[in-house]
Amino acid sequence: MTTEQLKDYIASRFPVMMTLLETGRREPMYEVKAGQLLEVCRALRDDETLKFNYLCNIGAVDTQERLEIVYSIASVPNRLRLDFKVVLPREGASIESVQEIWPAANWYEREMWELYGVDVKAHDNLKRFLLPDDWDKGHPMRKDWDDPDFVRFPEIE
Amino acid sequence: MMGEIRTQEFIVNMGPHHPSTHGVCRLMLTMDGEKVMKVEPYIGYLHRALEKICENRTYHQCIPILDRFEYVTAMSCNYTFALAAEKLAQIEVPERAEYLRVIMLELNRIASHLIFFGTTAMDLGALTPFLYALREREYIMDLFEMTCGQRLTYNYIRIGGVAKDIPAEFVPQCREAIKIIGKKVPEYEGLLNENPIWKARTIGVGVLPPELAVAYAASGPILRASGVKYDLRRDDPYSIYDKFEFDIPTRPNGDVFDRYILRLEEIKQSIRIIGQALEGLPEGDIKAKVPLKFKPPAGEVYSRIENSRGELGVYILSDGTDKPVRVKTRGGSYNHLQLIPEIGTDCLIADLVAIFASFDVIMPEVDR
Numbered sequence: 001m002t003t004e005q006l007k008d009y010i011a012s013r014f015p016v017m018m019t020l021l022e023t024g025r026r027e028p029m030y031e032v033k034a035g036q037l038l039e040v041c042r043a044l045r046d047d048e049t050l051k052f053n054y055l056c057n058i059g060a061v062d063t064q065e066r067l068e069i070v071y072s073i074a075s076v077p078n079r080l081r082l083d084f085k086v087v088l089p090r091e092g093a094s095i096e097s098v099q100e101i102w103p104a105a106n107w108y109e110r111e112m113w114e115l116y117g118v119d120v121k122a123h124d125n126l127k128r129f130l131l132p133d134d135w136d137k138g139h140p141m142r143k144d145w146d147d148p149d150f151v152r153f154p155e156i157e
Numbered sequence: 158m159m160g161e162i163r164t165q166e167f168i169v170n171m172g173p174h175h176p177s178t179h180g181v182c183r184l185m186l187t188m189d190g191e192k193v194m195k196v197e198p199y200i201g202y203l204h205r206a207l208e209k210i211c212e213n214r215t216y217h218q219c220i221p222i223l224d225r226f227e228y229v230t231a232m233s234c235n236y237t238f239a240l241a242a243e244k245l246a247q248i249e250v251p252e253r254a255e256y257l258r259v260i261m262l263e264l265n266r267i268a269s270h271l272i273f274f275g276t277t278a279m280d281l282g283a284l285t286p287f288l289y290a291l292r293e294r295e296y297i298m299d300l301f302e303m304t305c306g307q308r309l310t311y312n313y314i315r316i317g318g319v320a321k322d323i324p325a326e327f328v329p330q331c332r333e334a335i336k337i338i339g340k341k342v343p344e345y346e347g348l349l350n351e352n353p354i355w356k357a358r359t360i361g362v363g364v365l366p367p368e369l370a371v372a373y374a375a376s377g378p379i380l381r382a383s384g385v386k387y388d389l390r391r392d393d394p395y396s397i398y399d400k401f402e403f404d405i406p407t408r409p410n411g412d413v414f415d416r417y418i419l420r421l422e423e424i425k426q427s428i429r430i431i432g433q434a435l436e437g438l439p440e441g442d443i444k445a446k447v448p449l450k451f452k453p454p455a456g457e458v459y460s461r462i463e464n465s466r467g468e469l470g471v472y473i474l475s476d477g478t479d480k481p482v483r484v485k486t487r488g489g490s491y492n493h494l495q496l497i498p499e500i501g502t503d504c505l506i507a508d509l510v511a512i513f514a515s516f517d518v519i520m521p522e523v524d525r
Contacts, residue, residue, distance in 0.1 A: 027458070027459075029457065053371055054371055054374055055374050056374065056459070056461060056470055057459060057470050057487040059472045059483070059485035059487075061474050061482065061483045061485075063474075063482065070457070070459075070472060072459045072461075076371055076385060076387050079392045079393070081393060083457075083459055102372065102374070103372045104372065104374035104492050107491060107492075107495050128201075129199065130201040130524065130525075131201065131204070132201075140206065141208070141209060152213055153213040153214055153218075
């Protein structure tokens with residue numbers, strides 16, 4: 001299946017739940033509503049034509065106005081790749097865990113809970129792991145995080 | 158009169174400074190006598206906030222930072238980031254640069270697999286393979302040193318091409334090196350394959366079923382040793398790998414022994430690729446024109462390549478300025494370490510050492 005065919009298939013299979021974003025790049029990027037995340041993920045994995053059974057990466061992004069959670073998934077039997085994102089508010093961000101669909105999500109979700117302060121619902125092991133156990137200085141990957149020890153790199157002309 | 162002996166489970170910390178944890182990783186083991194009942198990995202000892210540092214650097218400055226992300230195959234880290242940046246800015250890379258990149262990536266893969274071969278055997282009590290492996294790895298390190306002056310963190314593959322051209326003596330010396338390594342691999346096999354102690358320690362230990370491997374997003378040699386034929390060089394092609402002939406070895410059982418054999422097979426395939434690349438190496442430019450103040454258009458991209466430890470991915474979000482908004486790295490070891498609690502239970506500590514070694518986990522890639 002080529003990228004164009006994949007786009008057409010997704011447009012017919014998920015006409016409402018997945019919105020194609022205009023990014024100007026070759027690979028498509030979709031947006032999924034936070035409330036429909038589990039439903040979409042399960043359908044992507046179980047659909048016979050797609051079979052997205054492999055989770056490559058989950059990355060959280062702070063754009064200063066909002067948080068974006070970017071899921072990169074792949075299909076091992078069908079050799080496909082897909083990206084989609086969920087947009088969350090910066091305050092009180094909360095998302096469903098996709099562990100039951102892709103067990104590999106466990107640590108990625110733990111990481112975004114720890115470094116970005118995204119509350120992950122129904123996660124079985126939300127414990128600190130990259131930061132020290134007694135860390136109390138907030139979520140360091142957020143853009144507005146500051147610390148006396150954190151030195152920004154000077155601008156070069 | 159003997160009363161009943163009271164037994165209880167107890168907890169043992171393996172690491173953070175245990176030699177077989179390859180870096181600083183702590184495994185908390187719940188033991189019932191000699192048997193491991195539960196494993197819980199504790200990571201973060203090497204967390205250097207590389208992703209945060211990258212957000213404060215320009216694109217060119219990110220490349221030497223990402224060298225430290227996975228220093229055993231630093232070429233791959235350079236390459237993934239460059240690939241993502243090139244995809245964002247849609248840069249056309251000269252053909253000679255692509256050939257040089259493939260040669261370097263494959264040499265680095267061999268060097269990394271040699272380290273695996275040496276350290277795994279050493280963890281299981283055989284010292285000789287380690288000395289042999291480092292002896293052959295030295296040929297590759299010499300080639301890298303000759304090309305870019307560095308032996309571990311290369312900063313060689315840049316956005317748009319490579320840092321500089323290879324010296325004249327590189328090609329003959331590289332041919333010589335792969336010839337020697339190609340002759341030594343059967344020697345390694347002779348050392349371990351039929352060794353009864355090695356077989357007893359590895360065959361049937363740490364079996365990873367293919368469904369579990371895919372569910373936990375295992376990649377690279379670990380996935381292929383479980384019988385799943387999935388190699389990004391073929392299945393999500395990048396660079397010029399479609400020009401070369403090579404096989405993708407798989408193994409059926411998914412135990413420690415298969416993961417070991419598979420990596421030796423991959424060394425042979427890498428030698429084939431390097432041979433073809435040296436043969437077809439064209440003349441020409443080694444770098445596309447990329448401004449020092451490199452500003453890719455706003456957008457986001459996830460690029461992934463086949464590293465010696467599995468899928469190595471970089472996600473970049475650009476807002477059109479000269480610094481990335483977000484750089485997210487994904488290493489194979491991160492997922493493989495998640496698998497340890499799944500398959501590392503109900504075995505002896507000695508088996509756990511074998512499983513850990515066979516995953517070839519490298520901690521800086523996990524902690525970042």
